[in-house]
Every structure is written in structure tokens, then in C-alpha cells.
Amino acid sequence: GKGWMTEHLVHYHGFWLTPKAALKGVMWIQDHFKPRPTDIFLATFPKTGTTWLKALVFAIINRTRYDFSDHPLLTTGPHDCFPFLDAYLYQNDQSVSNLDAFPSPRLLSTHMPYTLLPDSSAGSRFVYICRDPKDVLVSKWLFMNKLRPKELPPLSLEEAFKLFCQGISHYGPYWDHVLGYWKESLKTPEKILFLKYEELKKEPLVVVKRLAEFLGHPISMGEESKGVVQEIVRLCSFENLTNLEVNKRSLQKFSSDIIVDSRHFFRKGEVGDSKNYLTAEMIERLDEITVDKIYGSGLIFGT
């Protein structure tokens, strides 16, 4: 499973993981992590809207603690407001005990497929977001080329397309990742809030209210009339976040060996931009795979 980066991906229980980071993360989680029923996981496949959702969840949960004009998100990147469980755990034993010391409810983000999480996490709550596979592929391809070492030639779209279609992608196959959470959300909707990037773009106010309710912090009538939902949406908008110094210039350190320029997490932030990159054949092929994969599941991508 090479191609995306210098590090090969390994196949583990049906998913493609990086041996250094992701696989170790899975091991750590399974061996050391003690989920609590009060934990709230933000579960995502890379490039589906993790950064946006981190900001939104943080802003919703902490909305009474901070003023919108002097908010931590104005000076701290979304990833730094929200621990990334997968990277947190594999670094060293110290961070495991740190995680144990976190007050409840803990907010934790993960890219782990639902089936690779420890069974005990079944009692926790999850927010999941999915996105049109075509947009995920293009977003990922451009992102990976930004991260690729200078001495390597850029990954071609053809190669990225081929790998993605075969399911060979970090935490992929993408469709299986989505379906894992989707099926679980049908069984236990009170445990898993299943969102779509496209829906969030189209009706952010509606989705934010739903999120707040799910997170146990429903928006009151008073807050609604004061425009709190609008403030949250504005604070976390692509336009606002991309124009902040912290997101333009800082480095995002997930672990000692995963360091990413923060601005790479903000590219275009739109629905359907993939049509500007993919050929008609690629679009047709990806749509075909998607129809095959989700057939009978009741899942529909997009709005």
C-alpha cells in the first residue's frame, strides 16, 4: 500500500493504516485506553471536515465560558483545542495517564474505524461526519502532495485515484469507514450523530443546533434570540478560520513525527470542487463504486 507517502500502509482487520502512527495508535487504544460512558468521540475519515467539526464542537461546548470577540479559537488552531486520541496515545505512557486525568466529559477525536475501537467504547457517544467520496479523494490528494517530501515527485491524480478506488488510503477503504459508523448510527441513533459535510455547508444553523442538543448542551430560546448559533457558525466558518494568523502560520504538531503546516488544513472548503480536477471517467467510476458499496445500507452521500 505505498504511494501516498514514503511510509507503506499495512492492512489490518480490513483497513489500511500507517504502521508507525495509526497501527500503533490502534494497539495503544486497545491495550491502554479506558473509555468512559461520558466520552464524546469526534470520529472522522481524514479530509471529511475534521478541522471544522473540532472548531464547532469546541465552540458549542464552551460557548458560555468565552466571549466571541476574545475566543480561544481566534488564537489557537482547532486541532490544538481538541486532543487527537490516535496520536496522543502512541507517543508515550505519560500521555495515557494524562488522558486518565482529563475531567469528564472528555472530547476526543479519532480517525479509527468503528470496528477497531475497543468494545468498551460502545458506551460512549460519537459524532461522525461523512463527505462525498470524490471531494474526499481530491482534498486528500492535494493535501498529501503538500506533505510529500520535496525530493519525491508529486503523486499524480491518476495514481491517487487508483489507490483510493482500491480502498488503499489512510484508514481506508473510505466507504467501509463511513458504513461502519452509519450502520451503528441506525442501531443506536442516541449514541452516534451522523452528519454530512454537505449538509453542514447548506444548513449550518440547523446542524449546529442538532449538534448542541446531541452534545448535551442544547441552545436555549434566549441564546437563539441573541444570535448565539450565528456567532458559532461565523466563528468556525472557513472564511474566518483561514484569515486568522494562527491558522496561517503555525505548525500543527500531532506527535514528534507528525507535524503539519496548519494552513494545509484549509484549502477551499467547498462542496463539489472535485469536478474541477477529476475526469468524467473518474467521476463515473467513483460514483459506480459508491453505489455498489452503499447499496442496501440506506446511506446517501450529500444532500
Ligand code: A3P
Ligand atoms: P478541501 O480540500 O476540499 O478544501 P479535515 O479537516 O478532515 O482534514 O478536512 C479538510 C477539508 O475541510 C478541506 O477540504 C478543508 O478546506 C475543509 N475545511 C477546513 N475548515 C473548514 C471550515 N471551517 N469550513 C468548511 N470546510 C473546511
